[in-house]
Amino acid sequence: MARVVRRVWIAAGATAIVAFCLAPFLWIFIASITPEAVPDASKPWSSERAVQYFPAEPTLRNYVDLFKDVPFALYFRNSTIVATGTMLLGLVLASLGAYGFVRFRFVGRGPLLTAMLLTYMIPSVVLLVPLLVILRRIGLIDTFPGLILAESTNTAPFVLLLMINYFSTLPRELEEAAQVDGCSPLGTLVRIVIPLALPGLVAGGLLAFIMTWNNFVFAYLFTNTDNVKTLPVILRLFVLGEPAVWGVSAAGAILTTVPVALLFLLFQRMLIGGLSAGAVKG
């Protein structure tokens, strides 16, 4: 009896939690397959849309219109370029740096490491004005390299921290063996350490990708044209009701979510530890 009660109780709890977390997605998905209501000419004062729990005739029309009426594909491309670029820049520089910090003892190691990790604690709000001015001055405003550099203020120290944690868990013996066999330090990093640290690199890289994909403020302030603006910027227009077709906006929200949600669900075991480490960003 007690076991049955426990099972019912757990099923109820799990259902409540899953519903709480997924219901908004379900609702926006339904909106994305709901055809746009035809305005009733006899009642011009009433709103065209009413609450609709499930459309009588589900349609993919909104997804087609999303690409036809809105430069969604362009924004999607931009987001992909910026997120991938930031991820690669962060991975390369952070791997090199983490290896330097983990494997060598040198003058100034402690202070340098502290300074680099402290940059992660700098609130983005403080950085907005200087980054805006600097990017304008060096002509990188409204360019991919400029946006990637700006995004790196968040991602680079974070990936560095993750990589340092990961590299310190790797056994040193393999690297020493490689060096005895004549491998240079850089060769050791590339041939021995990186392959061993692959799970850590995947976690760091994906989190950097997701952070950049999601960031609104930088993309909004540091871009001007459709050729560089990223998805969160166009989603803001959707929220403001532009275009005024909610089904299209809903489709846009779904397609913006899918890449990061998929990446997260596929790699969640690797990502969860990193997510907790990222809790300090303000």
Added chain:
Amino acid sequence: MIAVSVTRITNGAARRRICGRSLPYAFIAPIGVLLLTVSIYPVMYAIWISMTDASLLQLARARFVGLGNLLRMIDDDVFLQGLWRTARWDAAVVLSELAIALPIALFLNLSFRGRGFVRAVVLLPYVIPPAVTALLWVYMVDGHFGVINDLLVRLHILRHPVSWLGESGGSFAVVTVAMVWAGQPLMAIILLAVLQSIPRELYEAARVDGAGAWHSFRLITLPHLMPTILFLLLLRTIWMSNYVDMIYIMTQGGPGFSNYTEAVYSFMLIQQFDIGYASAVAVVLAVILTVASIFYIRHLVRTVLT
């Protein structure tokens, strides 16, 4: 002959030693240069420009005003009320997140089939873009076709649909709910990790001693969680104080100035090209948060951790 080869050897050794010494710096130089250009130099620049009356339109004409921007803040109602709005936003979001995350963490700590799936689903709101979260909730609370209005009317809690984002209290509530929905998973997952590290023997011993579920929660679970909870409250407060995305996307800070936290205010000032003052607001916010954190941590060290 011999002399030549000796010099060659010592030269080689010297070169290797110099290389060996500068080698670590070669590894850390690239990320060092990056962080210097995109973080450390910008912070100093922010502090400098916060002491000017710089406008983005006429940057060259910026005048040094020293602490003049501080005087402007003392006279600025938007800034002064922003302090209260920031505190209200922090408290509402962070405490609600805890209130939701703690039960979820306790639940996920039970062992049952499908727990991995539930845990993944719980984290989903945390990894999606804030702009999407904003759209989801704006859509759900819409005055005409929002599902939340419809449900509240059907349940006779509301008499007729409300345009939530159109009024100051309503828009604050909606943004808070959206933020809590998106932010609670982080707390839940960190608390879960702590729960899983509590030794089972403690609970068994408590049961042998006749303690019920509530007693073992209060005497074992809560004391183990407390340091992490207090730490999370601090981190999330700092984070929320600097948060712009969802507040701006859902409300633009309005109606009126009702959702102008200091971070949003600074963001709005930038868009009005008033970057000297915008920077001053951001720097003052950072200073207040740093000082408050130091006091908070010292208080914790004295009371809780000793």
